[in-house]
Amino acid sequence: MRCMFYLLFLAIVISLSACAGTKIVRNSMPGLDVTGKKIWVLVDENRLYSDFTVGLDSVWREFASSNKMEIEYTYNAALSLHPVSPAALFESCGDSYLLRTFVSGSSKTQTTDASGMVYGGATVEYTSTMYSCKTQQVVWKMILTADGSIPTYSQRKLVSGIFDDFKTNSILKE
Numbered sequence: 001m002r003c004m005f006y007l008l009f010l011a012i013v014i015s016l017s018a019c020a021g022t023k024i025v026r027n028s029m030p031g032l033d034v035t036g037k038k039i040w041v042l043v044d045e046n047r048l049y050s051d052f053t054v055g056l057d058s059v060w061r062e063f064a065s066s067n068k069m070e071i072e073y074t075y076n077a078a079l080s081l082h083p084v085s086p087a088a089l090f091e092s093c094g095d096s097y098l099l100r101t102f103v104s105g106s107s108k109t110q111t112t113d114a115s116g117m118v119y120g121g122a123t124v125e126y127t128s129t130m131y132s133c134k135t136q137q138v139v140w141k142m143i144l145t146a147d148g149s150i151p152t153y154s155q156r157k158l159v160s161g162i163f164d165d166f167k168t169n170s171i172l173k174e
Contacts, residue, residue: 022157026142026165035173038070038096040089047078049103051151052124059159093133101128106148124148126158
């Protein structure tokens with residue numbers, strides 16, 4: 001009987017964690033401070049998940065403006081003949097930071113409820129890595145998993161997640 005209780009509890013925990021929404025895994029160098037620095041944003045489109053990166057520039061500009069941060073935005077289309085490389089941006093970005101983002105995965109889920117009704121959802125996973133332009137070394141990294149049903153919602157979650165992390169961890173001081 002006790003075993004059944006634990007199995008039921010485990011099933012509930014797994015169900016709730018599957019519906020948990022946005023999940024962020026992140027790490028940064030101690031003492032990182034981007035206040036007053038220009039962030040060079042490089043977004044690489046993945047042809048399979050282009051809906052999750054096309055139009056991301058307007059979301060970045062909105063959040064950068066409201067947080068008084070200067071950005072330089074570059075977008076590499078998946079089929080671009082001459083994509084901009086991080087090395088090319090390192091030559092231009094001086095003592096600032098380069099933040100590179102791409103969609104690292106997407107999945108669709110389908111579940112059946114107790115009455116037999118089928119319902120589904122989707123998730124998208126973004127990987128964002130920030131480099132020091134001086135040293136070209138990684139100083140910050142975040143993997144965000146968000147609801148992927150509506151691409152514009154996922155884009156907002158990505159950029160707001162980045163700015164929330166910057167503020168929460170004193171990487172961007174107000």
